[in-house]
Amino acid sequence: MPAPKKRILFVIMDGLGDRACPELRGMTPLQYMRTPNLDWFVDHGQGGLMDPISPGIRPGSDTAHLAILGYDPGESYTGRGPLEAIGIGLDMQPGDIALRCNFATVDDSLEIIDRRAGRIREPETTELVESLEDMDIDGIECIVRESTEHRAVLLLRGEGLSSNITDADPGGDTHLLMCEGRDEESEFTAYVVNRFMEECYERLRNHPTNRKRSAAGLMPANILVPRGAGCYPHIEPFQEKYGITGACVAGMGMIKGVCKACGLDIYPLPDGCDGSLDSDLITKTQCALEALNEYDFVLMNIKAADIAGHNGNPKEKCDVIRDLDAVAGFIKERLPEDTVIVLTCDHCTPCILEDHSGDPVPVAIFTRDMVRDEASEFSETGCSKGSLGRIRGMDLLNICMDLANRTEKFGS
Ligand code: ZN
Ligand code: ZN
Numbered sequence: 001m002p003a004p005k006k007r008i009l010f011v012i013m014d015g016l017g018d019r020a021c022p023e024l025r026g027m028t029p030l031q032y033m034r035t036p037n038l039d040w041f042v043d044h045g046q047g048g049l050m051d052p053i054s055p056g057i058r059p060g061s062d063t064a065h066l067a068i069l070g071y072d073p074g075e076s077y078t079g080r081g082p083l084e085a086i087g088i089g090l091d092m093q094p095g096d097i098a099l100r101c102n103f104a105t106v107d108d109s110l111e112i113i114d115r116r117a118g119r120i121r122e123p124e125t126t127e128l129v130e131s132l133e134d135m136d137i138d139g140i141e142c143i144v145r146e147s148t149e150h151r152a153v154l155l156l157r158g159e160g161l162s163s164n165i166t167d168a169d170p171g172g173d174t175h176l177l178m179c180e181g182r183d184e185e186s187e188f189t190a191y192v193v194n195r196f197m198e199e200c201y202e203r204l205r206n207h208p209t210n211r212k213r214s215a216a217g218l219m220p221a222n223i224l225v226p227r228g229a230g231c232y233p234h235i236e237p238f239q240e241k242y243g244i245t246g247a248c249v250a251g252m253g254m255i256k257g258v259c260k261a262c263g264l265d266i267y268p269l270p271d272g273c274d275g276s277l278d279s280d281l282i283t284k285t286q287c288a289l290e291a292l293n294e295y296d297f298v299l300m301n302i303k304a305a306d307i308a309g310h311n312g313n314p315k316e317k318c319d320v321i322r323d324l325d326a327v328a329g330f331i332k333e334r335l336p337e338d339t340v341i342v343l344t345c346d347h348c349t350p351c352i353l354e355d356h357s358g359d360p361v362p363v364a365i366f367t368r369d370m371v372r373d374e375a376s377e378f379s380e381t382g383c384s385k386g387s388l389g390r391i392r393g394m395d396l397l398n399i400c401m402d403l404a405n406r407t408e409k410f411g412s
Contacts, residue, residue: 006338006367006404007292008244008397010299011331012068013324014061014255015306015349017361017380021314022352029305029317029351030362030379037328038364038378041343045366047375048388050396051358052347058358061306064346065258067393069299070242071235079163079230080254085153087257087266088145092232097161097189100228100254101144101152102169103128103221106201110223112174116150118219125152127209128221137195138188144224147253148275154196154226162186167227168197176225193226200224237263242397244296244406249288251275255301264299267291275303277320285327292336296406301346302327309349317351328378340367340400343378360390367403 018028025032051057052064053073062080063073085098092098103125105114125146135142140158147153164186168179179194181187201223204210210220238246240263247267248259252275256266269287272280281302288300302324308317331341345361362383364375375386391399401407 003405004338005406006340007295007336008297008340008342008400008404009288009292009331010068010342010344011327012065012299012301013305013343013345014301014303015309015347015356016321016324016345017348017359018309018314018317019348019350019352019357019359023314024318028380029314029321031381033318033321033325035321035325035328035378037325037332038343039376039382040332041328041341041366042364042378042383042386043376044372045364045370046373046388047378047383047386048363049360049380049384049390050344050363050393051360051390052393054392055360056358058356059347060356061346062254062258064393065255065301066262068346068396069238069259069262070394070397071262072394076233076235078233080228081153082230082233083257083261084147084151084254085155085257086260087253087255088147088153090143090145090153090155092155093157094232095157095161097156097163097229097231099154099156099193099226100147101154101224101226103150103152104223104225105219105221106176106223110176110201112170112176112225114219115169115225117221118213119150120213120219120221121149122146124209124213125150125221128204128207131203131207132200132224135196135199137192137199140192142192142196148251150221151253152224153253154224156189156192160188162189163229163231165190165193165229168193169225169227179226189229193229197223197225233261235261235263239263242297242401246297246299247291247295248299248301249284249291250299250301251279251284252301252303259299265295267298275301277304277307279304281323281327282330285330289331289334289336292339305345306349309351310354312351312354314351338368340365340403342396342400344396363388363391363396365400365403370403
């Protein structure tokens with residue numbers, strides 16, 4: 001009798017891995033917290049460490065997710081803007097350029113006061129975006145859509161565009177940058193982006209929503225600051241590459257974009273599963289388990305630990321870990337038969353760095369008939385004792401496809 005073909009569930013706990021935190025007596029949040037349910041999967045399966053891209057390479061969530069889905073980011077990545085655009089359902093076409101934007105707050109001299117405009121979110125961002133409709137700059141159509149929280153996407157459509165431009169977003173700095181072309185061909189696109197920012201400021205600074213925010217003592221979202229320009233990515237569809245169907249369960253537009261660009265379906269989620277720190281994780285997990293009834297492969301992304309890491313707040317990350325352990329418990333109790341389950345992260349977001357690092361992440365793989373190893377704790381050290389050793393993100397799905405009895409023999 002042929003072995004049953006199993007389904008595969010990836011639980012990607014975004015940015016969960018960490019480094020030694022002085023606030024936690026030199027432990028990582030995962031080492032510090034008791035996590036019986038996360039541990040159960042390592043204990044009954046196999047543990048290891050994973051370099052999401054390759055050792056020492058500091059991944060973005062987008063490139064890491066591409067790699068974890070088995071795509072070489074060096075070949076398939078064209079920037080974060082396009083992935084976010086595809087993720088929020090914009091019909092991106094070859095020739096278009098997409099950029100991610102932050103709603104930000106600038107003063108009269110265009111110095112940035114808050115690059116997230118007080119973390120403004122829906123429905124206010126929707127109201128603001130409405131006022132940015134019908135924008136045409138020198139024959140280039142500028143299409144703006146809101147994304148998660150303070151984020152938005154700008155899609156440029158027209159002749160003669162290039163993605164080889166610098167970011168207008170200065171990151172941690174306060175001085176708004178002018179977008180520049182990296183070559184002669186890109187200067188026009190840079191000009192369009194700079195004109196776009198001016199136009200946004202004109203339309204947003206006296207917008208009723210912003211007046212209300214100012215009156216309430218909140219930061220007005222009076223400009224959109226673009227970054228991460230990219231052209232349409234050409235990626236081999238997931239179903240052709242692996243011969244299985246797949247879905248993505250995620251709140252973040254960018255993660256949905258990566259998955260959609262790879263040909264995964266975006267599984268619909270109820271309100272409240274939005275990828276924020278207070279996202280409803282159990283409902284999301286329920287959706288992921290439901291999706292497994294329909295699809296051979298499901299990737300669930302949970303964003304919260306990454307946010308706590310960027311906030312540089314180990315205690316907050318510990319609180320998130322308590323919720324993540326509840327998620328693992330929920331999955332354990334409803335363990336779907338014939339499923340390969342992976343618990344891992346797309347990268348570490350050490351609190352001490354307030355950003356991603358190139359450190360390897362813990363990974364656990366569980367399925368019912370697999371060989372158990374000595375690893376028994378889900379943490380950076382606990383997983384390092386496991387038999388998976390140190391793998392690359394690009395190998396993860398192949399390992400799971402094998403455990404799921406879905407791989408073709410190489411040779412005879
Ligand atoms: Zn991430
Ligand atoms: Zn992050």
